Amino acid sequence: MSSYDRSPLVVTIDGPAASGKSSTSTLVAARLGVRHVDSGMIYRSVTASRLRGGDAPELWTEQSVLEAARAVSLSPGETSFVPRLHGVDCEAEIRGEAVTALVSLVAKMPHVRAWVNALVRQTAAAHEIVVDGRDMGTAVFPDARLKIWLVALPAERARRRVLQRTGRAPNAEELAAETAELEARDLKDREQTQPAADAVWIDTTGISQDEQVGRIVGLAEERR
Numbered sequence: 001m002s003s004y005d006r007s008p009l010v011v012t013i014d015g016p017a018a019s020g021k022s023s024t025s026t027l028v029a030a031r032l033g034v035r036h037v038d039s040g041m042i043y044r045s046v047t048a049s050r051l052r053g054g055d056a057p058e059l060w061t062e063q064s065v066l067e068a069a070r071a072v073s074l075s076p077g078e079t080s081f082v083p084r085l086h087g088v089d090c091e092a093e094i095r096g097e098a099v100t101a102l103v104s105l106v107a108k109m110p111h112v113r114a115w116v117n118a119l120v121r122q123t124a125a126a127h128e129i130v131v132d133g134r135d136m137g138t139a140v141f142p143d144a145r146l147k148i149w150l151v152a153l154p155a156e157r158a159r160r161r162v163l164q165r166t167g168r169a170p171n172a173e174e175l176a177a178e179t180a181e182l183e184a185r186d187l188k189d190r191e192q193t194q195p196a197a198d199a200v201w202i203d204t205t206g207i208s209q210d211e212q213v214g215r216i217v218g219l220a221e222e223r224r
């Protein structure tokens with residue numbers, strides 16, 4: 001990337017489930033004064049839309065998922081582009097267990113991936129964004145100004161996820177169950193979860209969120 005590049009700023013933040021991508025991206029985007037796009041939320045919204053069809057997931061064809069995707073749009077909020085279903089906020093629905101269990105199946109469909117990627121690229125053509133996901137720095141924005149790869153140990157990711165959901169630290173049983181769930185999802189998402197060769201790796205296991213955000217903002221400002 002040349003130092004004369006004036007294309008809209010894109011910062012990609014990729015990594016496995018619960019590595020802190022989404023919360024970090026929100027804070028980085030706010031500090032840079034740009035909007036955040038959470039590509040996982042788009043896959044979740046497509047899954048929620050298809051689930052509304054009511055038929056068994058074994059019957060879902062790629063074509064039927066693509067048709068369901070047409071109900072999904074990205075709407076600009078103050079700090080992010082928020083996915084909507086038929087124009088309506090669907091945050092609670094897309095975070096539910098039914099969507100989480102089926103989203104990897106939907107995300108494996110090549111035409112669905114192409115559809116999501118086109119939606120994100122279209123957004124970035126007109127706006128500076130911080131975008132998080134699994135393959136934003138590889139498949140979607142190979143020329144992004146800054147690419148971050150976030151990692152954390154599975155038990156630490158599980159601890160954060162339970163804390164986020166319940167507001168308290170997990171007991172040993174919850175921690176084991178959550179770690180197993182995350183590792184199973186890592187396995188299902190393995191093919192599309194790859195770091196870009198030129199990504200900056202940040203292991204968030206032992207550092208505070210402030211520190212991670214500060215490092216990424218510093219790098220983004222250098223390259224802006």
Ligand code: C5P
Binds near residue numbers: 039041044105136
């Ligand atoms: O990030 P989040 O856990 O919300 O993502 C939900 C799912 O969407 C992931 O488990 C993965 O299957 C899929 N995904 C993807 N590529 C992305 C973002 C998410 O395949 N860029």
